[in-house]
Amino acid sequence: MRTSELLFPTLREDPADTVVISHKLMLRAGMIRQLASGLYTWLPLGLRVLRRVENIVREEMDRAGAQEILMSGVQPAELWQESGRWQHFGPELLRLSDRHQRDFCLGPTHEEVVTDLVRREVNSYKQLPLNLYQIQTKFRDEVRPRFGVMRSREFIMKDAYSFHTSAESLVEGYQRMHDAYCRAFDRIGLDYRAVLADSGAIGGTGSQEFHVLADSGEDDIVFSTESHYAANIEKAQCIPEGTRAAPNEDLRRVETPTQKTIDALVRDFELPVTRTVKTLIVKAADGLEHAFIALIIRGDHTLNEVKAEHHPWIHAPLTFASESEVRSVMGAGPGSLGPLGCPIPMIVDHQAALCSDFGAGANDDGWHWFGLNWGRDLPEPVTDDLRNAVEGDLSPDGIGRVMIRRGIEVGHIFQLGTKYSEAMGAQVLDEQGRNVVMHMGCYGIGITRIVAAAIEQQHDQRGICWPASLAPFDVCIVPIGANKSPEVTTASDALMARLEALGFSVLIDDRNLGPGPRFADMDLIGIPVRLVMSPKTLEADQVEWKGRTDAEAELIPVDAVVARLTQVVRAQ
RNA sequence: CGGGGUAUAGCGCAGUCUGGUAGCGCAUCUGCUUUGGGAGCAGAGGGUCGUUGGUUCGAAUCCAGCUGCCCCGACCA
Numbered sequence: 001m002r003t004s005e006l007l008f009p010t011l012r013e014d015p016a017d018t019v020v021i022s023h024k025l026m027l028r029a030g031m032i033r034q035l036a037s038g039l040y041t042w043l044p045l046g047l048r049v050l051r052r053v054e055n056i057v058r059e060e061m062d063r064a065g066a067q068e069i070l071m072s073g074v075q076p077a078e079l080w081q082e083s084g085r086w087q088h089f090g091p092e093l094l095r096l097s098d099r100h101q102r103d104f105c106l107g108p109t110h111e112e113v114v115t116d117l118v119r120r121e122v123n124s125y126k127q128l129p130l131n132l133y134q135i136q137t138k139f140r141d142e143v144r145p146r147f148g149v150m151r152s153r154e155f156i157m158k159d160a161y162s163f164h165t166s167a168e169s170l171v172e173g174y175q176r177m178h179d180a181y182c183r184a185f186d187r188i189g190l191d192y193r194a195v196l197a198d199s200g201a202i203g204g205t206g207s208q209e210f211h212v213l214a215d216s217g218e219d220d221i222v223f224s225t226e227s228h229y230a231a232n233i234e235k236a237q238c239i240p241e242g243t244r245a246a247p248n249e250d251l252r253r254v255e256t257p258t259q260k261t262i263d264a265l266v267r268d269f270e271l272p273v274t275r276t277v278k279t280l281i282v283k284a285a286d287g288l289e290h291a292f293i294a295l296i297i298r299g300d301h302t303l304n305e306v307k308a309e310h311h312p313w314i315h316a317p318l319t320f321a322s323e324s325e326v327r328s329v330m331g332a333g334p335g336s337l338g339p340l341g342c343p344i345p346m347i348v349d350h351q352a353a354l355c356s357d358f359g360a361g362a363n364d365d366g367w368h369w370f371g372l373n374w375g376r377d378l379p380e381p382v383t384d385d386l387r388n389a390v391e392g393d394l395s396p397d398g399i400g401r402v403m404i405r406r407g408i409e410v411g412h413i414f415q416l417g418t419k420y421s422e423a424m425g426a427q428v429l430d431e432q433g434r435n436v437v438m439h440m441g442c443y444g445i446g447i448t449r450i451v452a453a454a455i456e457q458q459h460d461q462r463g464i465c466w467p468a469s470l471a472p473f474d475v476c477i478v479p480i481g482a483n484k485s486p487e488v489t490t491a492s493d494a495l496m497a498r499l500e501a502l503g504f505s506v507l508i509d510d511r512n513l514g515p516g517p518r519f520a521d522m523d524l525i526g527i528p529v530r531l532v533m534s535p536k537t538l539e540a541d542q543v544e545w546k547g548r549t550d551a552e553a554e555l556i557p558v559d560a561v562v563a564r565l566t567q568v569v570r571a572q
Numbered sequence: 573c574g575g576g577g578u579a580u581a582g583c584g585c586a587g588u589c590u591g592g593u594a595g596c597g598c599a600u601c602u603g604c605u606u607u608g609g610g611a612g613c614a615g616a617g618g619g620u621c622g623u624u625g626g627u628u629c630g631a632a633u634c635c636a637g638c639u640g641c642c643c644c645g646a647c648c649a
Contacts, residue, residue, distance in 0.1 A: 009582085009583095009599095011583060011584090011598095011599095012583085012584095012598065012599085012610065013583065013584050013585095013597095013598070014584080015583075015584080016578095016583090016584070016585090016642085017578095017641070017642050017643085018642095019642090019643080034641090036640085036641090037640085037641065037642090143573085143646095144643095146642085146643085260649075261648090261649075262649085278648090278649060279649065280647080280648080280649065281649080302647055303647055303648095304647090305647070318647095320647080320648075320649095323648095323649090326649075332649095333649080334648065334649035335648090335649050336649080337649055338649095361649075388647090478608095479607095480607060480608060481607055481608085482607080483606085483607065484607075512607090513607080513610085513611095514606075514607050514608085514609080514610080514611060515607060515608045515609060515610095516607090516608080516609040516610045516611080517609080517610045517611095518607095518609090518610090519608080519609050519610085520609065520610050521610090523609095532608080534607090534608070536608090544608095
């Protein structure tokens, strides 16, 4: 390919309104252009990268025995009503109607469609297990699209769905997908982690997310320093540490007219933050005696909403009481709440339950209790794991302590079980001729997001540094001094033809520009290898070789290029 | 959904406070020169100033509505 014929509008200046580096570089490199909030057009260079990601994923899915299909992006409402998700999905589901006023949605995922297909076409256990996948455009009307293609509304996803006669078979299929994901991410060259995840509203028994580690990630990943334990912070268990010290202080009521926050309390009363607790009021699950539940966590901890939501006493989705509700239930406003005299059921975080001689609101505006102790001033608490892990906590597997890093979720695998097959009547006959409900798994990879994630991980001041597996071209050729010496053009064209004949993808920068802007553009778009040909190098039958991340270029014989390039491209 | 910002040439911006009919850099086009890290000279093209309405002799500028886009928040006791 010749740059003189390629649409790649590079930008010299930083575009406005970009906050993450991948978004900025994708715009500058002419890979994408924004069409509307969360919607992008992929230009030739960007599309080449996207296709490479797709192809790696496709090869690994095929290798794992999955079969590619293609389902419609527009889906009839009836299927979603059958699974119950027409009601439960929020405004994220873009609904529309056709000319006959029939309801449809733009598919954010395809469980319903694939389950419908399989219940019609698969009738016997002999046809299982079966894994179907597609690489397709999805639409989710995100609350706030941002970060370019990292959180866009329209995006390309590889989604696979497996069907099994038993839970055991599902576990096998799930493990097979796990391994295929690892192979794909290894080949792409990402620094990633498979982490335990919350299986969320989808339910099911097992779920893992694959995260690319990057500071710009939107999720917190909890790791052990000593073991292989890794989990999404939503899921990471917190193991209480230490034992509760015996009471040492007398209970006392202290006037705190201006201390409405833990910070203020700690600052003004020289109370260690680990001897404070905060009290949060949330809506109780339907059908309980009380309308609200108090949650108590240590002052320096934060509530884990996913854990809280899973508690049988607590309403899902988690809903905080409004200020007026807090006031009417507790008799005091936020900032003065506490466990002593609390009129509603309390759930206390494990670690908060180990506090002694602690301070908390008195349920009376402007007053706190200090020197509180469980079992003395308060009943022994009902406890649960309610908080987010923090760095330095004991690792949940008991080995080492935890660190927390940011991650970009690029894959998610689920054991769905029978949620959809049950709701939609997807059954087969087993060996005994009995109807059995199929067990299902689903497995997603964010193709477009991987492109951004790879850039987040591999770039420098000059631009993108593509891994060889994703680069839009394997190599670029920059001829210099072609106007003076026609031989430069002849020789670089010949080299391009030779490399292309061997299957390499080659970009030749034949634009009538000085070397500066061409070098800068080739660096920006991140081609792994740059070959420079000039009258000087040709005289010695040489070419200048520079890897994208090499500090210096070096001269090598023209005849050595093929061998060296083969090494680089195959080394991925 | 709440709060904030912003909208002027392809891109990045100034001009708005103090109303008088639009400018800078890059990019683009033409010609000549120029080829080892974002070239030089000379010339040229390109904007109903997001949109609707209002105030005014006169609006990019003042006022109101609408829309787009961006940011922050939606863990607070």
